[in-house]
Amino acid sequence: MKKSALIAMSGGVDSSVAAYIMKQRGYECVGATMKLFANEDIGVCRDHSCCSLDDVEDARNVAYRLDMPYYVYNFAEEFEDKVISNFVDSYENGITPNPCIECNRHLKFRHLYKKAEELGLDHIVTGHYSDIVYDEKKGRYLLKKAADPSKDQSYVLYSMTQEQLAHTVFPLAGINKTEVRRIAEENGFVNAAKHDSQDICFVQNGKYTEFIREHTCKDYPEGDYIDVNGNVLGRHKGIIHYTIGQRKGLGISLAKPMYVVAVDPVNNTVTLGSNDDLFTRELDADNINLISVPHIDEPMRVKAKIRYRHTEQWATVTQMDDDTIKVIFDEPQRAITKGQAVVMYDGDIVVGGGTICRI
DSSP: OOOEEEEEOOSSHHHHHHHHHHHHTTOEEEEEEEEOOOHHHHTOOGGGSSSSHHHHHHHHHHHHHTTOOEEEEEOHHHHIIIIIHHHHHHHHTTOOOOHHHHHIIIIIIIIHHHHHHHTTOSEEEOOOSEEEEEETTTTEEEEEEOSSTTTOOGGGGTTOOHHHHHTEEOTTTTOOHHHHHHHHHHTTOTTTTOOOOOSSTTSGGGOHHHHHHHHHTOOOOOEEEEETTSOEEEEESOGGGOOTTOOTTOOSOOSSOOEEEEEETTTTEEEEEOGGGGEEEEEEEEEEEESSOSOOOSOEEEEEESSTTOOOEEEEEEEEETTEEEEEEEEEEEOOOTTSEEEEEETTEEEEEEEEEEO
16 A cells, blocks of 8 residues: 655745655655744744745645645644744743744644644655654664754754654655755756745744734833842843843943843843853753653763754753653753753664753
């Protein structure tokens, strides 16, 4: 019986080439674009985001060239509930979220997966640069880094469950971006030279504070800058403007370079300190998901990263309970931030990860 797949098509070159590769492998393919919001409604320029009408037409064009049925699914309500609301709430509470992880967790590999089931399709497929293999000895599906380390996206996929991994294919696991564009050009895809979309698809030009204010119709009050000893240094312009490790845009004159080391929404203060004050070795993470093992029974040596562009560092992880881990790095790490994910690796295999909740 012929295998089948639902291809998540953003309108970009990666998902288009992923569709092409699955067709070449003999799969019966159906294309699908998730409509997550209306760009015009949130003031996002269509040239720098997904979900525009142009993106839908680009995806439809590629699906037509590949002789694939194509659908657009409206997930705007789910996206507002699980991604945008979490994004806003996090900043209001002094936390820095990662909306791409939440989108993968709730939209791509939950709601879109359900659509694939409804259509009677075997797999969902995305253009992520990562790999999935089955380990017969462990009896578990494993998430692995992509062959091209510069494009690896395993960090934002750590929340995938065993069931999701079993029904997902990442066709770009073994190729690099240059090869992807070459395939697209050879097949006449309209998006062969299209730029990559920005990280936060619903925030224009990185101005997330403007998005939050427009979305909530709220003003965020000024408060005190304080130093690590509680001395008042000046006035900040509202806590949503600040993230851990920030130096630029503080708006006050100081005798030496100072960085944001803490944001306190209860007292409406932003604590400034030296670069040395940003370094710490320990963190706790909750909302965990483990992939390579079902449970961490004893302290485990891993390499861990605390943000997408962070270089993995040696650490020891201990599972505290069903939903919490403690990670202790061998060396202090700079600007560990609540709301970001800590993702752990054993070589090129993702052990699992969670949301940083305590430092």
